[in-house]
Amino acid sequence: MTDPNLGFGAAHDKGFCLWFTGLSGAGKTTISKLIEEELTKRRNRLEILDGDVVRENLSKGLGFSKEDRDTNIRRIAFVADLLSRNGVPVITAAISPYREIRDEARELMGPRFIEVYIEASVEACAERDVKGLYKKAFAGEIKEFTGVSDPYEAPENPEVVCHTEEETPEESAQKLIEYLEQRELIPPEPVAA
Amino acid sequence: MTDPNLGFGAAHDKGFCLWFTGLSGAGKTTISKLIEEELTKRRNRLEILDGDVVRENLSKGLGFSKEDRDTNIRRIAFVADLLSRNGVPVITAAISPYREIRDEARELMGPRFIEVYIEASVEACAERDVKGLYKKAFAGEIKEFTGVSDPYEAPENPEVVCHTEEETPEESAQKLIEYLEQRELIPPEPVAA
Numbered sequence: 516m517t518d519p520n521l522g523f524g525a526a527h528d529k530g531f532c533l534w535f536t537g538l539s540g541a542g543k544t545t546i547s548k549l550i551e552e553e554l555t556k557r558r559n560r561l562e563i564l565d566g567d568v569v570r571e572n573l574s575k576g577l578g579f580s581k582e583d584r585d586t587n588i589r590r591i592a593f594v595a596d597l598l599s600r601n602g603v604p605v606i607t608a609a610i611s612p613y614r615e616i617r618d619e620a621r622e623l624m625g626p627r628f629i630e631v632y633i634e635a636s637v638e639a640c641a642e643r644d645v646k647g648l649y650k651k652a653f654a655g656e657i658k659e660f661t662g663v664s665d666p667y668e669a670p671e672n673p674e675v676v677c678h679t680e681e682e683t684p685e686e687s688a689q690k691l692i693e694y695l696e697q698r699e700l701i702p703p704e705p706v707a708a
Numbered sequence: 709m710t711d712p713n714l715g716f717g718a719a720h721d722k723g724f725c726l727w728f729t730g731l732s733g734a735g736k737t738t739i740s741k742l743i744e745e746e747l748t749k750r751r752n753r754l755e756i757l758d759g760d761v762v763r764e765n766l767s768k769g770l771g772f773s774k775e776d777r778d779t780n781i782r783r784i785a786f787v788a789d790l791l792s793r794n795g796v797p798v799i800t801a802a803i804s805p806y807r808e809i810r811d812e813a814r815e816l817m818g819p820r821f822i823e824v825y826i827e828a829s830v831e832a833c834a835e836r837d838v839k840g841l842y843k844k845a846f847a848g849e850i851k852e853f854t855g856v857s858d859p860y861e862a863p864e865n866p867e868v869v870c871h872t873e874e875e876t877p878e879e880s881a882q883k884l885i886e887y888l889e890q891r892e893l894i895p896p897e898p899v900a901a
Binding site for chain 1: 753755769779796
């Protein structure tokens, strides 16, 4: 990534935060990995703060009450802000069900904050049931499961919506790449030699 | 900070982590602020992860048992690694009393990790008692206070030692700036016009 021609340091990226929000199984992790692949091709950095990784490294011991969820999301916002204000692009890929806390994150990061609604119905997510969690949630084995026994507040004015029941993950990722290109937050696609 | 001549993005800094360790009142925060001033003059970035800021934003609810201290320090290391591996210089300024967890942070960050022992005796720190905490600790009003009623394990092979009973904060900061210059982790002092 370091270009020695630039002297001390190197070219770096523009900081932004793609703040994914959506139900478990809606496609957050899948789409974030496709964007990572594309940005790697363009030699642009990206850090993904995935829900599970953050629960392990920043929020172990927290549960799924509203209070604990809010604390978890505030920590993600704190770290996403630290990175993005230093020019590091970030995707946060946690459910982040509550509008109020997402709006706090928006206030913290200002124009660097890009809300992305990864939209799919509970029925569609339950049918996919990648982690087998919906089955357990419907059987009452998991309490406080977003969309089943816990609320999900959809965003009102997200910058981008990915309808993952109608788009493939590749199409959703492409839509986000085009959004970032339009805002000149990432370099253009490399031209084939 | 953005130099438009460099095209997309801008010059950035080299990532490292000055991992301060030392008793409460040894001088960690004071020295970190002096380094921040100097790096700002050189137009180099720096994030300071101060003990108090981290307790508020990442570790609210954690106490001062060995287990909770370890969790707190691991979170600091997680964030310092995220930043420094993306070219963002960091100072962590928490007591971080346990050698084992500091060594974990060293392993995580490899050559980016620079251990700095901010050294002062308990007696000297208690005499300064900037926050009035030692008085309370000696009176038994604060339990688990590092250096009084809780262990502090000094580093065995720190990259730099600042003896804050014999050096002024300015001298300690200067020593660290010179260390960073020698390793070419920061740009040289700007030449007066």
